[in-house]
Amino acid sequence: MNISYAPLPVERRQTPPATVDTFGEIRTDHMFVADYRGGAWHDPRIVPYSPFSLAPGAACLHYGQTLFEGAKAFKHTDGEVYIWRFDENMKRLNHSASILMMPEVPEDLQLEGLMRLIDLERDWCPGKPESSLYIRPFMFATQDMLGVKPSKTYIFCIMLSPSGPYYAGGFNEAITLLITEKYHRAVSGGTGTSKAAGNYAASLRPAKHAVDAGADQVLYLDASNTYLEEVGTMNHFHVLDDGTFVIPRFDDSVLRSITSVSVLELAGQGRFKARQEKIPLKDFIADIKSGRIIEAGGFGTAAVVSPVNRYLLEDGSSLTVGDGKIGRHSRALYELYSGMQTGLVPAPEGWLRKVPRFKAD
Numbered sequence: 286m287n288i289s290y291a292p293l294p295v296e297r298r299q300t301p302p303a304t305v306d307t308f309g310e311i312r313t314d315h316m317f318v319a320d321y322r323g324g325a326w327h328d329p330r331i332v333p334y335s336p337f338s339l340a341p342g343a344a345c346l347h348y349g350q351t352l353f354e355g356a357k358a359f360k361h362t363d364g365e366v367y368i369w370r371f372d373e374n375m376k377r378l379n380h381s382a383s384i385l386m387m388p389e390v391p392e393d394l395q396l397e398g399l400m401r402l403i404d405l406e407r408d409w410c411p412g413k414p415e416s417s418l419y420i421r422p423f424m425f426a427t428q429d430m431l432g433v434k435p436s437k438t439y440i441f442c443i444m445l446s447p448s449g450p451y452y453a454g455g456f457n458e459a460i461t462l463l464i465t466e467k468y469h470r471a472v473s474g475g476t477g478t479s480k481a482a483g484n485y486a487a488s489l490r491p492a493k494h495a496v497d498a499g500a501d502q503v504l505y506l507d508a509s510n511t512y513l514e515e516v517g518t519m520n521h522f523h524v525l526d527d528g529t530f531v532i533p534r535f536d537d538s539v540l541r542s543i544t545s546v547s548v549l550e551l552a553g554q555g556r557f558k559a560r561q562e563k564i565p566l567k568d569f570i571a572d573i574k575s576g577r578i579i580e581a582g583g584f585g586t587a588a589v590v591s592p593v594n595r596y597l598l599e600d601g602s603s604l605t606v607g608d609g610k611i612g613r614h615s616r617a618l619y620e621l622y623s624g625m626q627t628g629l630v631p632a633p634e635g636w637l638r639k640v641p642r643f644k645a646d
């Protein structure tokens with residue numbers, strides 16, 4: 286594939302910061318872009334990070350045909366940059382595309398675009414603990430049309446954001462979740478397994494409801510308010526008193542978290558115990574009260590492992606998990622997972638890919 290660079294030579298417009306402690310606020314100098322028209326992808330290119338030109342009638346602005354992904358790259362002690370499980374993100378992007386009636390983005394286009402972009406921006410990848418180069422691939426519909434039908438044209442783009450932890454306190458600060466019966470993220474047969482941008486627009490009101498109630502985020506239930514599903518920005522887990530991690534089953538209203546899948550794969554290699562099951566809310570509450578559940582939290586690319594020490598219920602009552610402190614099982618898993626990402630602990634074959642040093646074309 287022939288990816289063009291503009292401008293040449295590379296224009297460094299900003300100085301990459303030495304440390305980053307915010308999430309998602311900084312942009313690097315360049316982005317990768319490709320256009321879809323006439324049933325094919327055209328003109329893959331790396332250009333300065335700059336606004337798009339979009340018709341006011343562009344379908345993404347009216348009917349929400351927009352999706353995104355989230356992945357990370359890490360600088361290891363050898364000075365090289367490695368991307369983490371991006372193959373899984375590429376597959377999930379195309380799964381989301383199929384749900385939103387958008388075209389598939391070939392994996393070689395996604396991967397080569399990303400590798401060349403990161404190669405160019407490698408100075409922006411922070412090497413400090415709890416920081417990374419956050420990768421944001423996204424696609425949106427550009428056809429100027431009114432009428433609800435799939436667009437015929439799209440833009441695929443990858444932008445990069447050097448970032449610190451998603452929650453300001455990182456792993457060391459446990460958060461509170463509101464278990465909401467008032468709002469639902471997704472229903473069976475809906476768009477819940479995709480990273481449709483609209484899912485996140487719909488999550489803003491529940492998130493505000495949680496903050497108003499004194500929590501950091503919501504834990505969603507299924508539409509019948511019977512089973513646990515997931516958190517607004519991550520999958521959910523709890524740890525039983527025998528050390529087993531339990532993750533709600535991936536029904537068709539739950540995002541298939543790459544972090545959760547990785548945890549289950551690591552457990553399959555015998556490193557610790559983890560399983561998925563349908564988790565009735567009433568059992569979850571009873572098990573926290575009885576002390577059978579000793580730790581809880583969320584899994585996600587941005588959040589990594591985020592401990593949860595308190596749940597609020599819609600009736601105003603609250604539950605504290607275990608002794609309210611961050612538990613040793615969550616800590617051990619966080620250290621193992623982030624150790625693999627940053628190269629301090631060996632990761633399974635294929636989970637890290639080194640960004641090549643391309644020669645200028």
Ligand SMILES: Cc1ncc(COP(=O)(O)O)c(C=O)c1O
Pocket residue numbers: 355515516517518519520540541542543544545584585586587
């Ligand atoms: C709703 C939701 N669930 C779960 C996750 C975690 O998924 P992953 O581990 O692939 O980042 C995310 C973040 O991407 C999310 O937005």
